[in-house]
Amino acid sequence: MSDVRFYHQLLAGGRRIERFREAIERTVRPGDVVLDLGTGLGTFALFAARAGAARVWALDAEPVVHAARELARANGFGDVIRWVRGAAPEALPDETFDVILFEDYPIRLFDERVYRLMRAVLARLRPDGGRLLPGAARLVAAPVAGERLRRLLFPLEGAERGAFGLDWRCTRPYVANTPLATAVEPSEVAAEPVALGRVALHPLPACGDLGGGGETAASRSAALTGVALWFDLELDDDLLVSNAPDPGDEPWGPLVLPLDPPLPVEAGTALRLEVAYEPLADGAPGWLRWRVCAGGEERRGHEFAAYPAALADLYEQGGEGAAPERPKDPDP
Known part of the structure; x- marks a missing residue:
């Protein structure tokens, strides 16, 4: 679980956050509905709201979203950003999004968890002109x-x-x-x-x-x-x-x-x-x-x-994408 100090450390780095701020300002248009997936302290959600989004859904499974809600109120965006504590895709709101913000890719870019997550999340992106950031x-x-x-x-x-x-x-x-x-x-x-x-x-x-x-x-x-x-x-x-x-x-x-x-x-x-x-x-x-x-x-x-x-361990592990059901032993 990441605490608020962790996000302060990311903010102190500066360059990465500044590049995302620039990209969000170029991508988000007035009136857009935006999803910030894995919002953390809500930094990108705040940037999207400031860029003119009509509604920003900020979702994170960690309790840091409570601090993020306070931050939004303190900066005058409490009515624009809607905070959801929960895991995607189960906790996704019933919306179609103009813009999806997601940067929590694993070091290898994709693993099975993030790939399946994005497969479900991208189904909510507006088909006519929806934008994913980053896009490539x-x-x-x-x-x-x-x-x-x-x-x-x-x-x-x-x-x-x-x-x-x-x-x-x-x-x-x-x-x-x-x-x-x-x-x-x-x-x-x-x-x-x-x-x-x-x-x-x-x-x-x-x-x-x-x-x-x-x-x-x-x-x-x-x-x-x-x-x-x-x-x-x-x-x-x-x-x-x-x-x-x-x-x-x-x-x-x-x-x-x-x-x-x-x-x-x-x-x-x-x-x-x-x-x-x-x-x-x-x-x-x-x-x-x-x-x-x-x-x-x-x-x-x-x-x-x-x-x-x-x-045998692979058969018993089960789960989506795992090995098929273990064949039954033949009759003696």
Whole structure:
């Protein structure tokens, strides 16, 4: 649960909030009905009201909406903004929206929860001229290297055989396929980033349109320890927010996909990077898989291999998009 101090920290950063303010003022028209999904302290809802929206629905599952309501009253927008504490899509009002504001994308841009959420929410966007903000995203990846990242990715590196008198090596494949959300320093990026692709966020992109691949070249000699994956959200033609390495005052970093063992490269070595999202039964993106090729060698990873589960666990988990019902055992 995020408290008010968390939102004050976001406001203190300034640049990201200012870019959203500019985009909202360009997007919202007088008389619009606006949905601010995941409103938090209500900052974007206030911007929309100030831009002339006739009605703003501000929805969040957390109790911070009570502080946001006070903030709206204090700024003269108490009659324009309607606050809803609840989770979407169940708590959505019975409205069609001219503008939907949503920025709470996971570090990988889409996971199954957010994909399904947006599929339901976008059904409420006015078909003739409705606008989603941000409206598009670019997925980007780059190889990374460095001892600091290596220690974060593999905390037991060098001690897997013998730590506490036990042999931990059989657990390494799980760690080697577990993505890590962490800050990445510019000095840890070992090649020019690869543009994996650009997707419009409305209509919702197909899982196959996410991810991609491309070529780059090592900028220095290094042992590549992972691939950093991030996105740039397009607010307008000249306005972006990003979770790229060293994004200044942005609060989130990229997702690092491990490479194990490290892939040694010399400066100038040609590299190919590939990242893909495995589709679930309902089309939502599921596991990530990745591959890096350089100098006749390659490293692969697959998020499924990070989970110590038997097939029976997947059948018993159930839920939307999960494995089909487990077949019954044959009669003896």
